[in-house]
Amino acid sequence: MPVDLRSDTVTTPTDAMRRAMADAEVGDDVYGEDPTVNALQEAFAARVGKEAALFVPSGTMGNQLALRLLAPPATAVIAGRRQHVVIYENGAGGRNAGVQFQTVDDDDGVLDPDDVAWLVEAGDNHWVRPGLVCVENTHMPANGSAWSLEALDAVKRAAGELPVHMDGARLFHAEVATGVPAADYARRATTVMCCLSKGLCAPVGSMLAGPADVMAAARDERQRLGGGMRQAGVIAAAGLVALQQMVERLADDHARAARLAEAVADRWPDAIDIEQVTTNMVIFEHANAPKLLSHLRAEGVLAGTIAPGVVRLVTHHDVDDDGVELACKAVASAP
Secondary structure, three states: OOOOOOOOOOOOOOOOHHHHHHHHHOOOHHOOOOHHHHHHHHHHHHHHOOOOOEEOOOHHHHHHHHHHOOOOOOOOEEEEEEHHHOOOOOOOHHHHOEEEEEEEEOOOOOOOOHHHHHHHHHHOOOOOOOOEEEEHHHHHHHHEEOOOOOHHHHHHHHHHHOOOOOOOOOOHHHHHHHHOHHHHHHOOOOOOEEEEEOOOOOOOOEEEEEEEEEEEEEEHHHHHHOOOOOOHHHHHHHHHHHHOOOOOOOOHHHHHHHHHOOOOOHHHOOOOOOOHOOOOOEEEOOOOOHHHHHHHHHEEEOEEEOOOOOOEEEEOOOHHHHHHHHHHHHOOOOO
């Protein structure tokens, strides 16, 4: 089997997850009667310090629900130009929520509060009025960088009365890397989304959390997007195991990513700043990315790109130390 570093979504469920799925008590979740889904929603809401949570099929749906609920149609969503909600959701914001994006630089993974404040004020100067501010934590294209609370507070102040949505697809990576509890991060946002299938090994599913009235409305919007699920406790059971057993071990993924980053820096000294690799993402530019991916594949390593000439290596539960060392050797011999 190749060492698969394309994404942390390629993980397979753990044995504990498979047992929990097989034994899950289920009901019809559209009626709110699936006890395992309800338990997962309650557990996640408590973990991130929100009143309520909703289980959704994907992180993209979670983000899209936040846009539909918090940003009125024909308003602008202020976000970083490289955020997932802007460039990796197939234009869904305009299609699903009737919004447009006003993007700002986010090369280091954070938004400059002055840029946010400028766009908020621009709404009073004939620009499209903003309806929402979005942040991404961790910020995938910036080597999976985690926000500081100080930076989040500054953006929240700049947002003024606007709601803030946190795309926390890898929120628990941020928690483990910084020691800041997920609830402290989430407190700075009106809503927060987190994927259970990115790094935490659940086979499917994400969570959206926020105020109880917003989550009640989110359930209706989820149905409108085709996300109503029936006996979903079968997959929610894996999500519970993910929250209970798979968060602390993310530190192993972070250490392995640091090892990969060292190998990349040794091979291409100007390609990456290893100090910026603090979670499970190793992202760097390469002059001939297709040739590099072909070489890695021939050496038994799968990698991917996130933009033209931008290569990504992602560590996760299904890649052990031996796999990382094989990948490091493949990088060392790369053209």
